[in-house]
Amino acid sequence: VSLIALWGWGGAALQLGLLGLLGLGLWRWQTYVWGMPSGLIQRPTWRSLFYGPWSLVTGAMALALLNTLTLLLAGRPWGVTWGFTLWSAKLATLLGWNPTSSEFWSQESILEVLQASVFADVTSVMNFGIVLGAALAAAIAGQLTVRQPPSRRAVLAALIGGLLMGYGAWLAFGCNVGAYFSGIASTSLHGWVWIAFALLGTILGVRLRSLFQLAN
Template sequence: MAQFTATDQSQQRPMHQSPLVWGAAAFLLIAALAVAMTVSMTQGALMLVGGALGLVLYHAAFGFTSAWRVFIIDRRGRGLRAQMVLLAVAVVLFFPALSAGTLFDHPVRGFVSPIGISVMVGAFIFGIGMQLGGGCASGTLFTAGGGNARMVVTLLFFIVGSVLATINFDWWLSLPAFEPTSLVEMGAGPGIAISLALFAVIAAVTVWLERRRHGRLEAAAIPAERRGTARWLRGPWPLLFGAVALALLNFATLSLAGRPWGITSAFALWGAKLVQLVGVDPGQWSYWQQPGNAQALNQSLWHDVTSVMNIGIILGAMAAAALAGRFRPTLNIPVRSLLACVIGGILLGYGARIAFGCNIGAYFSGIASGSLHGWVWMVFAFAGNMVGVRLRPFFFQQPARPAVSGC
């Protein structure tokens, strides 16, 4: 995704882009109101939650891709530790509700999926796609909404890969797998304790490795012109603030939708509806014959929770980029970088479908649901990122060390 060095940030003074800010905000509110009136108040509220997610993701630069890349290359673990805070807050909020089965008198369920070959392979190729495509699922959405034309290309091929995975999805399901298992089944208390212990171990390992290489931990650098109250309007926001905010917004999603935040199922749906326009019937594929998927395919996108939230994320990120004065799309994309978008996007889409989710649906929401498949996803996706980092120099001109964290 778009990267800025500290020098770039100090030289590129943000210009307030009021018309775009008001336009994106107005479109989000009007769309949410229309969805509320035509579908349900809950659906409209979920679009606004998506808008808030886009704002937080952009202003906190909360990315998974570069956080993992920075750690792999330079052993800087600030981004990974922020992810552990994100997960810790989420499990503390989620586990009691999932154990009870209700939240505010409404039924709720987590994202708990089988652990098998499809998860391992899908997470691994998704990890490669993260580094080639330049982002994860949430990162692709918020940077595309923030005006990064390169990430729009990644998003398009993310959709292509998602559709391709639905064609032979039944074959992946036929491969050996263990039954879905959740730590919540042990009880909320024990499940939380085990999860927090694992997060603490991962954070401690990042601290040890970072101090071993650098002698001390990295401190967040905030440009002088972005300090004070202006920081909360234009960003950047503290990374830990972003982690807590995303966990709270995921919990809001659980309370409204009855299930956690997800992203990539909508990409498969968008692609399926597009292929319908050219005369192909995706309903013949087993993936779209499953009850929930068949219903989504036959309804408008406004009835799909994930789709309305994704649209909200894009609009929220657009407003955030305008507030920061950074909504300046450019089509000057090197050919090799463009090729990386195509390959990376396809790997992201295909991998997410066969792994039962992405960095949000499988990793964040999966672990927040206590699903063991979320932990397996993390291990194999990280391995894929290590391969992707080694492939990046062929596609990108980049320094030996990443300049900044973020997506």
């Protein structure tokens, strides 16, 4: 459901107002509980751009700019989960799975994407770029190191959490990028619904961390 489709630019104004109120409320809560937040507004330097950390405002502006470029170049907002779904389907096909047995994958347009090169898919190429870019940024900052997992319980928790997040992202037609960030950026109501349930899941996940002897 698009707020702009429902109420025109009034829907966009309503969302901007809600975001402003939410930001103001979080700012006041942060200030009350933890004191004045640091690093919110900070003039970027060449060193901070390459080695970090970035201020929250700089990061937000970069995300907004990149999402706008994605919309202009790809014709749709930024997404991540579809790439993983496509890779899994391609792997299953190599193992003998017949995509025509699935109502979703047997659609002509979807089947064409499945049969094409993975480098012809915009989301997949962007995912590759994110991984390589993150590795490059970590290497430049001197943070690209192999770290030993804290414990087997931590590895188990990561595996369970990853599977649940992946399955949930598929059910929600996107993760925190495609469903939440890009959803709200395109004034879609489902972005607000997504974050409401994501916060509930986060509260539950934090409470379950003690089962794996993980500190909060």
